[in-house]
Amino acid sequence: MNAVPDATPDPVPEPPVDPVSAIRAYWNAAAAAFDEEPDHGLLRERTRAGWARLMSSWLPRAPADVLDVGCGTGSLSLLLAEAGHRVTGVDLAPRMVERAEAKCAAAGRAARFLVGDAADPPTGRERYDVVLSRHLLWTLPDPGASLRAWVARLRPGGRLVLVEGRWRQAGQDGAPYVAGAGALPWDGGVTAADLAAAVRPLAARLHVEPLSGDPELWGGPVADERYALIAHV
Incomplete structure (x- = not known):
């Protein structure tokens, strides 16, 4: 007698998740509400003026060629273009880039x-x-x-301007970041001491400016570590 075949099909394995695709999808989804954060959209005049002041102090005299990596919706790119710099912005998420292009076009x-x-x-x-x-x-x-890739794109005497901090991992509206983010080397941010240690072998000199104490930059007081590291290479 022939055996009766099992009518239940074997489960089809799910394809592995492409980390780059997951990250792109995350930031594409975040693009619509990204500028609602005061330090993202720079919609408040005092916040915008605060970042414009800092950029003026960190960058060389205009016009300079600036590469804005992870430019998001282009708020800092626009500030720099308004200051007379030649700006190239790069972002993994097409919807972020679309908003950055529209923002600069609207401002002329x-x-x-x-x-x-x-x-x-x-x-x-x-x-x-x-x-x-x-x-x-x-x-x-x-x-x-x-x-190292960013330093390789600098001219002799160029500089890295890194605005970073050590904060919670959560993204927009408290939503968790992409699956597997806990394995990122600097998940949740990086302290100024750790970033300085990573940059120091690549730079002729560097300095760190604390930013946590200026609530106007963030739309209100912050309790975590926020800073800028400026490195001359």
Whole structure:
């Protein structure tokens, strides 16, 4: 007698999750509400003025060529374009780039935006006077390699401007970041001491400016560590 076959099919294994696709999807979904955060949209005049003041103190005299990695919706790119700099912004999320392009176009300012991996920007052999990154390093799987890639895109005498901090991991509205984020080397941010240790071998000199004590930059008081690291290479 023939055996009766099992009518229950074997489960089909789910395809592995592509980390880059997951990260792109996360930030695409965040784009619509991204500018609601005071330090993202810079919609409050005092917040906008505070960041404009800082950028003026950290960057060389305009016009300089600036690469804004992880540019998001382009708020800092627009500030720099308004100051007379030549700006290239890079972001992995197409919807972020669309908003950055629209923001600069609405303001009548010229800036170039590229969709690509900010960890290794798709800028070919182009070189810049400044590479700017804000709140990006904690999302990267190999921040050390990214720092080296950014330094390689600087002209002699160029500078890294890294605005970072040590905070909770959660993203927009308290939603968790992508699956597996707990394995990121700098999940939840990076302290100024740790970032300085990573950058020091790449730089001729660097300094750190604490930013936690200026509530206007963040739309209110903050209790975590926030700072800027400026490195001359």
